[in-house]
Amino acid sequence: MTILVKKGILAATPSDLLVIPVREGEVSALIKTIDQKLDGFIADVLKDEEFTGKKGQTLIIHTHHKIPAKRIFIIGLGKEEEITLEKIRRASAIIIKQALAHKAKRIAISLECLVVNKLKPQDVAHVFSEGVHLANYQFLIYKGKEKKEWEKDRITDLFCVETNASFVSSMKAGIASGTIYANATNYARNLVNTPAVHMTPHDIAKEAKKLTAIPGVKVRVYNEAEIRKLGLHSFLAVASGSEEEAYFIHLSYTPKQKPTATLAICGKGITFDSGGLSIKPAKYMDDMKCDMAAAASILGMFKTFGEIKPTAQIHGVIAATENMPSGTALRPGDVIKAYNGKTIEVVDTDAEGRLVLCDALAWAEKNLKPDLMIDLATLTGAAISALGQEVAAMMGTSPELMQQWKKASELAGEPMWELPLVEEYAELIKSPIADMMNVACVPWAGSSIGGLFLKEFVEKTPWLHVDIAGPAWVGKQILPYAPHGGSGFAVRTLLHWVRGL
Numbered sequence: 001m002t003i004l005v006k007k008g009i010l011a012a013t014p015s016d017l018l019v020i021p022v023r024e025g026e027v028s029a030l031i032k033t034i035d036q037k038l039d040g041f042i043a044d045v046l047k048d049e050e051f052t053g054k055k056g057q058t059l060i061i062h063t064h065h066k067i068p069a070k071r072i073f074i075i076g077l078g079k080e081e082e083i084t085l086e087k088i089r090r091a092s093a094i095i096i097k098q099a100l101a102h103k104a105k106r107i108a109i110s111l112e113c114l115v116v117n118k119l120k121p122q123d124v125a126h127v128f129s130e131g132v133h134l135a136n137y138q139f140l141i142y143k144g145k146e147k148k149e150w151e152k153d154r155i156t157d158l159f160c161v162e163t164n165a166s167f168v169s170s171m172k173a174g175i176a177s178g179t180i181y182a183n184a185t186n187y188a189r190n191l192v193n194t195p196a197v198h199m200t201p202h203d204i205a206k207e208a209k210k211l212t213a214i215p216g217v218k219v220r221v222y223n224e225a226e227i228r229k230l231g232l233h234s235f236l237a238v239a240s241g242s243e244e245e246a247y248f249i250h251l252s253y254t255p256k257q258k259p260t261a262t263l264a265i266c267g268k269g270i271t272f273d274s275g276g277l278s279i280k281p282a283k284y285m286d287d288m289k290c291d292m293a294a295a296a297s298i299l300g301m302f303k304t305f306g307e308i309k310p311t312a313q314i315h316g317v318i319a320a321t322e323n324m325p326s327g328t329a330l331r332p333g334d335v336i337k338a339y340n341g342k343t344i345e346v347v348d349t350d351a352e353g354r355l356v357l358c359d360a361l362a363w364a365e366k367n368l369k370p371d372l373m374i375d376l377a378t379l380t381g382a383a384i385s386a387l388g389q390e391v392a393a394m395m396g397t398s399p400e401l402m403q404q405w406k407k408a409s410e411l412a413g414e415p416m417w418e419l420p421l422v423e424e425y426a427e428l429i430k431s432p433i434a435d436m437m438n439v440a441c442v443p444w445a446g447s448s449i450g451g452l453f454l455k456e457f458v459e460k461t462p463w464l465h466v467d468i469a470g471p472a473w474v475g476k477q478i479l480p481y482a483p484h485g486g487s488g489f490a491v492r493t494l495l496h497w498v499r500g501l
């Protein structure tokens with residue numbers, strides 16, 4: 001689908017679906033102009049249907065060829081003062097769903113009515129285009145008939161027809177950046193949705209290597225023998241149960257000019273989490289191909305660097321392996337030595353995310369010497385119990401970094417909530433026979449305890465841990481732009497964050 005912004009007259013634009021967003025209590029001048037050609041029909045329908053422009057109200061009206069558009073879609077935005085960028089993102093997704101339901105190939109809309117409440121035309125266009133491309137996403141790689149139908153009926157053009165010429169260039173820029181953010185998110189969704197049999201650690205490494213086509217991006221992939229030489233024994237212990245080779249993947253992006261900062265982002269890349277010998281019950285295992293979602297989001301972020309050209313040097317560090325039970329698998333009770341020399345008693349092999357990330361964090365801090373460090377992981381079911389499917393948990397050692405990240409997450413429409421790293425709970429992961437245990441023997445504060453474990457592997461760098469176990473996977477669709485399956489969560493926050501630095 002291409003989105004085109006131009007100056008012109010919306011009512012005169014040929015399309016299959018002409019979209020009119022309406023603020024509550026206001027019948028726009030545009031509706032009045034069109035209604036003259038429809039002999040007042042729209043006014044009658046609005047009245048009969050008690051359409052006032054409340055948020056969520058929609059109406060579809062056939063034009064009987066009295067204007068060049070086939071149908072008109074009126075969508076209520078709610079009160080003007082309540083219109084936000086997130087509401088625009090959602091409204092644009094609802095528009096796409098309507099277009100798909102009516103097999104409309106060409107959509108026409110004017111975005112200038114959304115430029116209210118001091119919102120900038122560029123930001124309005126950015127979130128509009130994000131919502132459009134995110135809602136248009138479907139995972140059809142494995143489908144037969146449905147894939148063919150989608151190709152036949154797909155939306156081809158979206159025209160943004162504006163009367164205010166001064167908006168056009170900033171809207172064009174917003175549409176372009178929104179498209180980049182959404183495409184990167186959809187790419188991450190594809191990686192997460194691909195079943196574990198086709199998204200092995202080797203496949204993740206292959207995806208990473210493809211990114212070297214981007215100017216400034218380098219990728220180094222370490223195989224198991226090399227990982228052993230590096231001393232990432234905690235990571236290797238998790239990999240020991242799997243037939244699939246594990247890979248430690250280091251991506252780096254260096255800007256052309258002197259970098260404004262050096263950032264390291266570490267990601268959990270468990271391509272399938274069976275739990276290992278502490279095996280998961282079947283109903284908790286069926287979606288565990290999503291346990292590499294953090295790795296997917298890092299790859300999604302890197303994919304944009306040719307276009308967004310960040311000014312910081314950015315490292316991505318991905319620990320990719322399966323977590324499987326077998327005769328060679330890590331056993332509960334085993335003691336392993338991590339990269340930083342700390343010994344870990346593995347009480348539960350299902351708490352494997354922290355075992356791969358602790359090595360990634362310690363390695364990144366020592367070898368990359370970043371100014372700031374973030375890790376992303378589908379780490380704990382406890383994060384889902386606490387915050388549900390739509391909100392990620394975050395915790396860390398730097399209020400400043402936390403604030404930067406929170407701001408980026410708000411711009412992205414990806415909610416995150418801070419949980420405390422309760423120092424007293426660190427006692428709970430002390431082991432009787434090793435330096436620490438990988439789980440605490442209490443059934444509460446699971447996310448904070450995961451964070452406290454990781455904190456032991458960061459010496460001095462300001463660090464933030466983001467547990468995306470909830471929002472990485474959409475079990476039940478709530479947002480109109482995030483269908484069931486991988487969500488690509490955190491790609492857009494990462495992009496706002498790296499651009500803001």
Ligand code: BES
Pocket residue numbers: 273275291348350351352353378379380381382384439446469470
């Ligand atoms: N990958 C899971 C966490 C997860 C659960 C992600 C649900 C997405 C959806 C993680 O490796 C795990 O199994 N964590 C355990 C930790 C526990 C043993 C301390 C959990 O949350 O049960």
Ligand code: ZN
Pocket residue numbers: 273275323349350351352353
């Ligand atoms: Zn697990």
Ligand code: ZN
Pocket residue numbers: 270273291350352353378379
């Ligand atoms: Zn896991």
